[in-house]
Amino acid sequence: KAGVTQTPRYLIKTRGQQVTLSCSPISGHRSVSWYQQTPGQGLQFLFEYFSETQRNKGNFPGRFSGRQFSNSRSEMNVSTLELGDSALYLCASSSEGPSTGELFFGEGSRLTVL
Amino acid sequence: SQKIEQNSEALNIQEGKTATLTCNYTNYSPAYLQWYRQDPGRGPVFLLLIRENEKEKRKERLKVTFDTTLKQSLFHITASQPADSATYLCALGGDSNYQLIWGAGTKLIIKP
Secondary structure, three states: OOOOEEEOOEEEEOOOOOEEEEEEOOOOOOEEEEEEEOOOOOOEEEEEEEOOEEEEEOOOOOOEEEEEOOOOOEEEEEOOOOHHHOEEEEEEEEOOOHHHOOOEEOOOEEEEEO | OOEEEEOOOOEEEEOOOOEEEEEEEEOOOOOEEEEEEEOOOOOOEEEEEEEOOOOEEEEOOEEEEEEOOOOEEEEEEOOOOHHHOEEEEEEEEOOOOOOOEEOOOEEEEEEO
16 A cells, blocks of 8 residues: 655755645545644644534634645645755654554655745 | 743763653643654654553653553663664644644664
8 A cells, every 4th residue: 555645755945836746545544634843842733624514723814825625645735945944844644533542754855945 | 822842951871771751741641642753854653652541651761651640651672773863842732622742852872
């Protein structure tokens, strides 16, 4: 069974640009969660989607948005990038959602904002 | 607000000894707690889940305890090996808000 796939793995952007990250969950999983991880910080929850519906959203500005498609693939978008957005963005999938058990993570997309 | 604390400093353990990592939480009543391992530049990997009505859970060399009175979980690795060196994250969850609350992680270094 293929794992969670995130693309791109690495990217460099400049301030003010926007970026789109993609996540393909494990086949059959309907829940996709997104997290931001910076050095020394725990995973900061961005949002969670289940069957194309956003069920919860973390405390991030509106520049951070996401969506989920009918095949459960998910994308997140960050507009008007700031230096502080440099981080590892992780996607996790599960069959029913984060509250029900194990999450399967992708390798992450490392974003550098210059 | 909800808060999770893990050992902020790296934990250095001699190979063969038992490593014990701590996860303390406040202002939260989780239904369960999870432990993950994360290697540099990689995504976290699930290790163990323990529910509020379970005192202890084991998997091979790993053992987790969960004390809801002390609001603490202990994660043990027995007969530790250099390959166990990684950052270990704890996460709490179980209500209906579809998210986990994560600790910042503890870096474990097993010395040969």
